[in-house]
Amino acid sequence: MANERYHRPVMVHEVVSHLVRGAGVYVDGTLGGGGHSLAILQALWDKGWEKDSFLIGIDQDRFAISEAETILAAFRERSRLVQGNFRDIAGIVGGIREREMPGMAVAGILLDLGVSSSQIDTPERGFSYLRSGPLDMRMEPDGGQSASDIVNIWDEGALADIFFRFGEEKKSRQIAGAVCSWRKQQGYITGTQELAAIVRSVVKNPDQQIKSLSRVFQALRIAVNDELGALGAVLEDGTGCLGPLGRMAVISYHSLEDRMVKQFFGKLAADDWGPKGVGLREPLRRAAFRLVTRRPVVAGEDEVGKNPRARSAKLRVIEKKGYPGGQSERNC
Numbered sequence: 001m002a003n004e005r006y007h008r009p010v011m012v013h014e015v016v017s018h019l020v021r022g023a024g025v026y027v028d029g030t031l032g033g034g035g036h037s038l039a040i041l042q043a044l045w046d047k048g049w050e051k052d053s054f055l056i057g058i059d060q061d062r063f064a065i066s067e068a069e070t071i072l073a074a075f076r077e078r079s080r081l082v083q084g085n086f087r088d089i090a091g092i093v094g095g096i097r098e099r100e101m102p103g104m105a106v107a108g109i110l111l112d113l114g115v116s117s118s119q120i121d122t123p124e125r126g127f128s129y130l131r132s133g134p135l136d137m138r139m140e141p142d143g144g145q146s147a148s149d150i151v152n153i154w155d156e157g158a159l160a161d162i163f164f165r166f167g168e169e170k171k172s173r174q175i176a177g178a179v180c181s182w183r184k185q186q187g188y189i190t191g192t193q194e195l196a197a198i199v200r201s202v203v204k205n206p207d208q209q210i211k212s213l214s215r216v217f218q219a220l221r222i223a224v225n226d227e228l229g230a231l232g233a234v235l236e237d238g239t240g241c242l243g244p245l246g247r248m249a250v251i252s253y254h255s256l257e258d259r260m261v262k263q264f265f266g267k268l269a270a271d272d273w274g275p276k277g278v279g280l281r282e283p284l285r286r287a288a289f290r291l292v293t294r295r296p297v298v299a300g301e302d303e304v305g306k307n308p309r310a311r312s313a314k315l316r317v318i319e320k321k322g323y324p325g326g327q328s329e330r331n332c
């Protein structure tokens with residue numbers, strides 16, 4: 001049983017059926033409470049593939065690692081859990097593979113993006129405008145700049161830019177202006193409720209307020225954790241790690257992430273026909289990947305009814321084409 005007190009994983013059945021298709025190394029780049037990892041390991045055992053399989057779980061949050069260690073205790077012999085950033089997937093997976101299972105190809109990589117319920121619901125982590133706490137938002141609790149650093153130090157233009165680009169907030173300039181006025185008049189902004197009050201001072205309509213609060217908090221979270229930078233890196237290096245017929249499955253929760261995944265997968269799965277108008281009979285290069293999901297898989301009504309978080313989830317899957325020989329590719 002997954003630890004649903006910590007986090008209820010979304011589309012578990014869909015993830016397992018699209019990802020677990022043979023023995024090999026499985027990488028869960030967003031371990032969280034270990035719910036998806038547990039389902040992957042159980043599926044490998046059910047199919048009798050456990051002797052030739054191994055799971056590497058990565059999360060930048062040390063609290064997630066200790067939570068998952070308990071949930072996955074029965075599989076300790078066939079798994080390794082690492083605190084780290086999935087942008088470093090090549091180094092992390094390469095190092096463990098070399099020591100623990102040289103020659104075993106990477107069969108599957110899962111990324112279930114964003115934050116866990118535990119992170120959002122813990123007031124001290126500062127992710128939610130609904131909870132009073134320090135304005136922190138770091139998924140890696142011991143490093144890097146916090147949301148408070150950003151709102152107190154960045155200039156008005158840079159703040160407006162992230163509210164607009166990462167939150168798609170229409171009143172980004174006015175909100176950035178209000179942040180800077182608050183700084184001048186009242187000093188440091190240290191808590192979630194101060195930032196919420198600033199947003200409410202600009203957006204007066206109660207329905208709009210909720211949307212703007214969500215967008216501004218999302219924008220700051222993305223900036224604090226460089227979420228899009230990390231996603232770009234893991235898409236590139238992760239797909240480079242896959243062995244023949246290996247798959248990458250990504251669950252995203254907002255349009256910025258989903259667009260990146262869709263475009264990246266689309267490019268990988270397209271043959272190269274050279275410059276437009278050349279009219280070649282054969283492509284210059286055949287794509288090394290194929291799209292498993294042409295449209296994103298979404299959660300069923302039943303799941304959405306039980307887990308509102310599933311409503312915005314989109315699952316996309318890509319597969320590395322097979323070729324004889326079969327080791328993992330260049331990166332790992």
Ligand SMILES: C[S@@+](CC[C@H](N)C(=O)[O-])C[C@H]1O[C@@H](n2cnc3c(N)ncnc32)[C@H](O)[C@@H]1O
Pocket residue numbers: 007008009029030031032033034035036037058059060061064084085086087112113114115116117139230
């Ligand atoms: C939606 S939760 C994953 C939940 C997990 N699938 C489960 O079954 O419990 C996302 C997790 O990914 C982690 N995370 C997000 N971005 C990361 C990154 N760049 N590197 C490593 N971990 C990351 C977060 O700390 C969080 O624990």
